[in-house]
């Protein structure tokens with residue numbers, strides 16, 4: 001699940017953002033001495049396995065800025081965010097949190113928090129500006145320097161190849177609904193792996209392809225903002241194909257010790273009642289939300305029920321060519337799960353407007369759920385985050401144990417976290433007890449999955465820093481580290497100090 005609602009106007013980001021680029025100083029402080037410190041000597045009640053990766057995650061467009069530097073050209077998110085009405089307050093990632101210039105300071109911050117791993121994404125248009133042809137050394141150099149800085153601090157890098165920033169040139173040639181994008185993606189994967197494979201040993205092909213396909217080409221609340229159910233399904237197949245081709249390219253370019261993964265935002269789908277119509281609604285959402293990816297990737301086939309639900313929209317026999325499924329189902333080493341909240345559905349009731357029915361995934365008149373027009377989304381019980389997402393960690397345990405049972409792969413939680421209305425105190429500190437409670441509850445959920453036998457190898461908090469939250473602009477703060485958008489100064493929130501203590505102790509109480 002991810003950011004899905006179209007922009008509300010906000011004044012969270014003052015005009016001074018760009019000029020503040022060089023004036024900020026980090027205000028990172030050492031972890032506070034708190035009640036946690038008093039129990040520091042005691043082993044945690046829920047200890048995580050030795051070698052468990054304690055991480056945080058980010059994505060290029062959300063943090064880097066420097067949108068026109070080093071030869072980078074626009075991605076679909078540059079175009080989208082510069083289109084009036086697409087993002088809150090017209091905000092863009094032009095500057096973001098200026099990580100491109102401040103990455104050394106950010107890595108030092110990670111080291112002070114004790115992170116053992118850091119998941120970031122490579123910006124495709126920074127490395128291969130037109131999506132074709134040779135790689136740009138200036139782009140690769142940025143990631144070489146980042147990886148070197150991480151190595152110097154003993155932090156293991158995890159690189160995601162695609163976190164939604166398709167070069168605009170490729171969108172102009174048809175985007176993900178067109179097969180060529182999958183081929184270009186594999187080419188880019190090979191270039192990145194050849195250049196960075198000596199420094200980075202864990203690679204994620206795609207981040208949340210559900211969002212790329214269905215929010216990008218279905219409901220249109222994400223870039224490139226297109227609204228065709230058929231194109232969304234075509235995009236999903238070509239993202240799957242791009243993943244499979246990229247796995248092949250990565251295997252060919254990387255040392256045999258490298259690990260390859262994909263990050264899926266699988267939906268913990270729950271029927272509102274046990275009525276057969278509601279069960280059927282849950283099955284449809286599971287098909288187009290989850291099994292459209294896990295089917296071809298792990299079983300080498302699209303599920304029959306998905307094909308039946310969407311046969312009026314797309315000619316699957318024409319779309320899926322001979323050999324595609326073998327490519328898509330190439331074995332991978334780790335499965336990444338991004339989890340935020342569960343998904344509760346029922347059969348649509350008489351008189352419900354279509355927009356209300358898929359409201360849980362963006363108030364667009366266009367549904368991001370092709371083949372599921374007769375399904376209604378409901379608010380799950382539980383407190384809400386600032387995104388309006390109910391807090392329910394049981395979905396995380398449920399998904400991890402189900403993935404372990406069904407696919408048997410080692411798992412990583414490649415994203416989990418929450419946005420809240422953070423308040424900066426008079427002394428500049430940010431006390432965020434709700435974020436601490438959220439993370440603690442979700443780490444407990446991971447621990448439950450470990451106890452149930454799931455092979456979970458790491459947890460990456462979303463996010464290291466407050467950042468550009470897509471269509472919401474800068475209004476929603478997910479960071480463990482607060483960013484002052486005037487000065488770009490970084491200040492670890494109480495949750496960052498708390499997470500540092502968890503890492504130091506290797507578990508939670």
Ligand code: IFM
Nearest residue numbers: 001002003059338415469
């Ligand atoms: O910010 C996003 C991230 O880019 C993808 N996963 C969900 C996060 C929160 O919406």
